Amino acid sequence: MKAFKIILSLLLVVLAGFLIFYSINASDLSTLLEDIVPQETMQQDKGLQKAVKRINDSLAEANQDKTLRSLNRLLEDFSDKIQMDAEAKLDLFFYRNNKVTLAFALFILILSAALIASALLKQQKYQKAIIMAVLIAMLYSGIYIVENLVGSNSMLMTVLKKGAIYALLAVSMNLLNGFTGLFSLGQAGFMLIGAYTYAIFTIDPASRAQVYQYYDGGLVQFTLPVMVAIILAGLAAAFFAFLIGLPVLRLKSDYLAIATLGFAEIIRAIFQYDGLGPITNGSNLLRKFTTFNTALFPFAVSGICIALIALLINSTYGRSFKAIRDDEVAAEAMGINLFVHKQLAFVTSSFFAGIGGALLAMYQTTVQAAAFTSAMTYEILLIVVIGGMGSISGSVLASFLFVASSEWWLRFLDNVTYIGTFKVPLLRSGFRMVVFSVIIMAVVLFYRKGIMGDKEFSLKRLLEPRKGGKRRG
Amino acid sequence: MKKFLSLILILAMLLPTMALAEDYAGEIVIGIYEPASGPNGAGGKQETLGIYYANYVAPTVELSDGVYKVKLVEVDNQSSNDKAPSAAQQLVSEGSSIVLGSYGSGVSIAAADIFDAGGVVAIGISCTNPQVTLGNPLYYRICYLDPFQGTVLANFAKDEFNATKAYTLAQLGNDYDVGLAHYFSKAFEELGGEVKGEEFPLGTSDFTAYLTSAVNSGAEVIFAPTSTEFASQIITQAAANGITIPILAGDTWDSSVILKAAEGTDLSISVSTFFDEGDTGAAAAEFVKGFKAWLNDNPEKLANNGGNDIVAAVSALGYDGYMVALEALKLADSGDRDDIADTVAEVTYEGVTGFIAFDENGDAKRDQAFIIKSDNETASWKFVKVQSVSDISK
Amino acid sequence: MYDFINANLPYLLAGISVGGQYALIAIGYTMVYGILRLINFAHGDVFTAAAYAMVYMNATLPLYISLPLTIIFTVVLGYTVERVAYKPLRSAPRMSIMISAIGVSYLLQNLMWYITGGLAQQYPTIPWISNTVTILTATTKMVTLITPVLTLVLVLLLVQLINHTKIGMAMRAVSKDFETSRLMGIKIDNVISVTFVIGSFLAAIGSMLYFTNYTAVTPTSGAMPGLKAFVAAVFGGIGSIPGAVIGAFIIGIAENIIKAVGLTTFSDAFTFALLIFVLIFKPTGLFGEVTHEKV
């Protein structure tokens, strides 16, 4: 068994090596073109020349997407004029998919490493860790491969990106509402703080003059590295949360809710205040800040954050949070300082809400305070409810379902459709959201526990398809 | 017997689909990125109507390798900057060769980066804020810009009402409102006037306070370049509060919504716009005639136009926008995004709203605006004058 | 002095009328909260729904029919919301009832968006109260003057109802102690239904006055007034009807003063600042009575 595992992994390593070798070598397109496009036909065919020229131009611009787009068109339109031998075909294949093959190779390497590890280390906990590692690797390389196959602008990737971000937002809200039993509706406010902090510090100086057009370029004239800005976004949100928590956390359930809601609205007003214009650009759009172009980024960031939250919840502090949720008096009698722990939960949740806000800003490519209304908070709250109060994997799962159905699966409900001449009734703009909110009401009324209740995915249920979400948690 | 009937029925259903099956070289998708709901919904719908009419007039485009059918794909950006990106994303992912829109500058700015990432050329139709094209290589536009419009209106305020004090009212965070108000104030102050400016948050319905402070500020004109939803409230409340100060506004107010709200009141409302229904130019006259006819034979379209057949300037612009898009396709001689991106800058077109050619920013070289005034008896627009940069400069 | 009044009278008038309209909504909140301890987030949307009902009915029916129909429709809506969304959750934790309320408001808004295509609708002009009148120098609509009067009349009637009728007594009992009054054989569900009916009725009246003033109806136009009305209820002392009314008038006037000063950006924020201030320093509001938490 052991020997078999090791041999298998060695074979895999070889395969990976082969893939990597080809993917790297196949990267010089212009020479490849000269081989496959015969000169004389070039002379005759204007269109062909143009197509080849465009490819070379886009190579010069180093515009990956454009290059691939033009290459694909060349191969479609002039398939008859191009002659390639097997090797050229192979090269071309590797050129067109070289990201994919590289990612695949990488995954194979990890897999073989895992195989060896599992062969050598027998203990239960190591085995678990290995499975986890493989699953994570599978998730991320999977995302990367899919992205390069379907293109990063496809609806699927859009949904995945937004879903990952909402997952973080939902989990951070769940930490507060589900695990600590504090009914806070301030999420949107803290997201706003995060989004603005991030945006303000990463707008590139060149376009500041144009973004802050009414405030002659604004005050901030430098930019921070993305990661620093993101963490700063979290810290800013956490700081405000700390200040707000001091008075508010002494309030009881629904008074707390309405007070936090109020604070969110106040924050929104402050950020729109003209007097702060040089920093916040008043009520106008912030844009031209650094954004992400691959889904891996949001997945990585929110993955790490969710993992941290999960660790916190399963730590001794997390247990105290749950104790407070279940019975404040008893918790206090067990020597748990209510205020300190509530404050801790509130600040932590807001920290991650802030980071989520920053990611959302990156996803939207523009931020505006006006968008962060209480409706946004409600949306996330409903995700948490659907996923199940007090279940991380539930929130993650629910976020992806929520985003997918609102952005994608239910879209068709918004378009007037004809079957032959028969006009399908009811279908028209806005119907999607109606169906959607009906579903939500159904969940709230009849499946009060949500998808997961307060359970989590366990390693035993490995067959669960979307377990990727939880694995990161 | 039943079987037979059902068979007939099925055939009947199939017929139209067969009728469609003509032989085209292919299909080219043009995306319509417009608000159909929200504060700008009314205007967005009128602009969209213009586009659809144009498509009805010219349903196909002829390229060197055959005649292509033009398919219009429409998304609703809900006039909100945070809904905009996913709407834009949808157009990109549904393979639009070129995108038209939007009514309202904010949503256009918000979507610019998405279109840019997708490599799709977008042609702004009535988004007048400079930011739309500034720093967005793939965003073009066929209307004039706010600095120009603002100046025009400032001069009009000065010449017509010889005003020295103005009050501007804009929606908080709406790039169109804020921008236009900003340029108006700048121009007005250069002309030696003074301006008091205020902004109201989205969802405001009580404007009496603002109108009162307008009166208290002693303004001789109120400049309120808001979206139609708020416009109608401002007008009704101004009437209710017996405001007599003349009201000025930008192109958004050129809408039957305004006329309805102002009907029977004694307010003086003047608006700058792209196009005048009464334009006697051959192309324009023909367009107006055709468009009215097209509207009137379909109640749904009529409803989308606000329940009447008054031709809004944005409809005319929408029409031109579509035609420009076709020109771009012809010039690029393909439906490929990159081909279009390479050549679109050279497109020129003699539209119903005037001659259209792009400058280095991708903005249309426009030098004249129509100014019209509401006639509250007949609920229609009266043409006042054509104002162009040249008259201003002197 | 004359100039001062002259300049500021409109603010005051606007403040008073909008205050009265808030009051009519606030009563709905405060009564429901007093009995169910539930912030009925959907109340603001019921208020909007009333407006839409008016818009659509008035398009086809004469006023003297559409007016009562609107009121009936609103009352039925309020009643249905309670039966469908809140009754099943009587035994559930408070949080999930509140979430259900949020869900309902979400549903109502989307529904209205769908029906109207998301475009602003013009509210029909109700004769006489839409006429313009002139007080001193300020011109305004009749409704501005009617609102406070009507509000006060309605409130007086309501107080009579609560203090001198059987059902009123039941309401007071239930709001004092839910469980005991159930044991005393009071039909809790009926009491609650009546509460919602009254609340919706007042919301319907409120919406007529409000939208006669501010004629554009959008799916979300009820949200802000709703929240502010709730703040008014808290400010006046949740559960206390006179408190709610006074709170509403104060907020209405205050926010217009804020606008008059020129801090328009903060006119909404102010309301919430007030809310938080009250919650922290005087959770019982102006007239609310203290309740003991039992350990």
Place this chain on the structure above:
Amino acid sequence: MANNVLRLKNITMQFGGVLAVDNFSIEVNQNEIVAIIGPNGAGKTTAFNCITGIYPPTNGQVFFEDKLIVSSQPSKKMKSIYAGSNKDFPEEKVCLTPDQITKLGMARTFQNIRLFKTQTVFENVLIATHLHQKCNVFSAVFRLNSLQEKAARKHATEMLEVVGLLDVKDELATSLPYGQQRRLEIARALATKPKLLLLDEPAAGMNPQETAELAQFIKQVKERFNLTVLLIEHHMDLVMSISDRIYVIDFGRLISHGTPQQVQDDPKVIAAYLGEDEE
């Protein structure tokens, strides 16, 4: 004085007009089992709540190991309607919160069982070890406290062993039968490593046989962790069998105190209980 663990000095608790506890003073010495008995509504639990800091008394002081933990006097508003028989008000105001008091080494159980409903038996006890974990959030998140964590789990397991619930440690706390839930509450209290254990009607709703077991159990626990125990109880036989001294309280007033024998013979007590049918 030295061996005196808990001392109440003129504790008075007044809710509005109701005088729940009036001028109540007791002492509990090292390694004693002391019981407070009295008819329903005599103010026993109120006294407990004052001791554990759930609410401050209207007037009076509480000393724990001669450290002042609670000391309060009527507020200006209260003074006017103050009905307590003792009128000398302590000057200083001290009011430790329940968690601080627990940290000092005083743990309690509740009359109406207050377990952490959604947690397992084991977790319920584990939570009670939180106050002894000397680690900040970060070390907790990044598992730098694994040693402490291990210790905590070991301790919790011990406690469960003591109360004999080890075999049901992964059950949901609320799924246990009544008697075991009471034991779990005790285990949870023990897990906070108390010196003084306050039991609020530990035998409520138990049959004589269970009660007898409980008596044994309390004795064992007391010996094993050399605790001092203060308990409230109706079950006379339990009280009589285990307690060294007994305080009898009626209508908030201390009416008698002494050894079980003394108390039993005290006519006042008999009067108080006459016609009472507690069990």
